Amino acid sequence: MKTIMKTFLRPKKSLYFLYLLCFVFCAGKSTRASSGVDSQLMQAQANVATFPEGADKTLPQVKKFQSADITLYAWSQDFARGHALLLELETDNRLNDLQLVVNDKKLPLSLGQGCRYAFYANAPNSTRRENIVRVLRGANLAADFKLPVVLKAYPVARSKLNVQNFSNKSKPMTKETIKFIEEGVKKKQKAFVSANESYLGQEMRYPRDAHKITSPFFIKRIYERFKVVKGKKKSLPGKTSYHGGTDLKAPVGAPIFAIADGVVNLAELLYYEGNIVMIDHGNGVISGYMHQSELIAKQGERVKAGQQIGKAGATGMVTGPHLHIFMLIHGVKIDPLSFIILPVRPAR
Numbered sequence: 001m002k003t004i005m006k007t008f009l010r011p012k013k014s015l016y017f018l019y020l021l022c023f024v025f026c027a028g029k030s031t032r033a034s035s036g037v038d039s040q041l042m043q044a045q046a047n048v049a050t051f052p053e054g055a056d057k058t059l060p061q062v063k064k065f066q067s068a069d070i071t072l073y074a075w076s077q078d079f080a081r082g083h084a085l086l087l088e089l090e091t092d093n094r095l096n097d098l099q100l101v102v103n104d105k106k107l108p109l110s111l112g113q114g115c116r117y118a119f120y121a122n123a124p125n126s127t128r129r130e131n132i133v134r135v136l137r138g139a140n141l142a143a144d145f146k147l148p149v150v151l152k153a154y155p156v157a158r159s160k161l162n163v164q165n166f167s168n169k170s171k172p173m174t175k176e177t178i179k180f181i182e183e184g185v186k187k188k189q190k191a192f193v194s195a196n197e198s199y200l201g202q203e204m205r206y207p208r209d210a211h212k213i214t215s216p217f218f219i220k221r222i223y224e225r226f227k228v229v230k231g232k233k234k235s236l237p238g239k240t241s242y243h244g245g246t247d248l249k250a251p252v253g254a255p256i257f258a259i260a261d262g263v264v265n266l267a268e269l270l271y272y273e274g275n276i277v278m279i280d281h282g283n284g285v286i287s288g289y290m291h292q293s294e295l296i297a298k299q300g301e302r303v304k305a306g307q308q309i310g311k312a313g314a315t316g317m318v319t320g321p322h323l324h325i326f327m328l329i330h331g332v333k334i335d336p337l338s339f340i341i342l343p344v345r346p347a348r
């Protein structure tokens with residue numbers, strides 16, 4: 001099937017005001033689709049303008065694909081592995097009949113302004129160079145597109161991570177601790193279930209009021225493990241892991257904000273995570289905020305982007321106070337900071 005792909009240039013900061021002016025004066029003459037892209041870039045700009053100083057305020061890229069009567073807009077920070085994608089479908093012909101399948105996985109579609117949209121996660125450890133995007137009408141293939149994936153390299157930590165008591169393997173865990181961990185795993189599993197409908201509004205917010213990444217997403221780290229034998233520390237082989245979220249600097253008590261609208265589906269103290277809040281944003285999108293000193297949001301509560309959900313702390317398995325924020329899209333972990341720049345335009 002023949003497809004046309006067009007990549008829009010991401011406007012440079014200095015050109016952005018010119019771009020906005022052009023939008024203001026040309027909007028009446030634009031087609032529906034291109035004015036949608038313009039207004040979405042303005043929306044992304046308005047969202048990142050609220051981010052704290054030093055945070056990445058680069059606007060997302062958008063690629064346009066066209067086949068017959070179907071248009072696909074794919075949005076991402078840079079289409080890299082480990083990053084989130086917003087996929088929007090437009091057609092003048094029976095929009096509600098469309099189904100979206102990416103790499104053989106059917107994605108739930110939500111109603112947007114003149115489109116239906118879904119989210120997809122480029123898995124951070126994938127070696128896939130392109131995503132196969134198929135659009136179906138009933139059982140029939142209506143369009144198919146190939147969406148390139150950038151094979152981003154993730155960093156490796158230079159030093160081992162000592163997580164104090166959690167690194168000390170001298171004493172076996174008590175039955176109570178094992179039970180507490182197992183119950184926590186079950187609670188988390190339940191909280192990983194996302195509603196098919198989308199709870200999202202247009203607003204995206206930064207999870208902190210200050211920005212400093214102390215440990216980036218998917219950095220390869222080795223946890224130190226040791227035993228104390230006759231008063232002497234004896235090293236055990238370290239445990240390798242890939243950082244499943246982003247650590248942001250945060251003193252104890254610093255505010256933590258919901259990054260987007262959603263429903264709190266977990267607000268509890270767990271063993272490794274400490275005080276944790278998980279928010280279901282619907283349509284397969286979940287965010288989590290760990291190690292809090294105090295939980296403010298309650299399970300089942302509906303929260304808005306930018307609403308304070310808790311206070312930063314050092315509960316659970318940590319080396320010191322910080323916010324560990326993680327995100328899953330359809331069960332795949334992605335860099336949470338790649339999600340909050342996406343310009344979602346849900347139906348009002």
Ligand SMILES: [Zn+2]
Binds near residue numbers: 243245246247324325
């Ligand atoms: Zn972390």
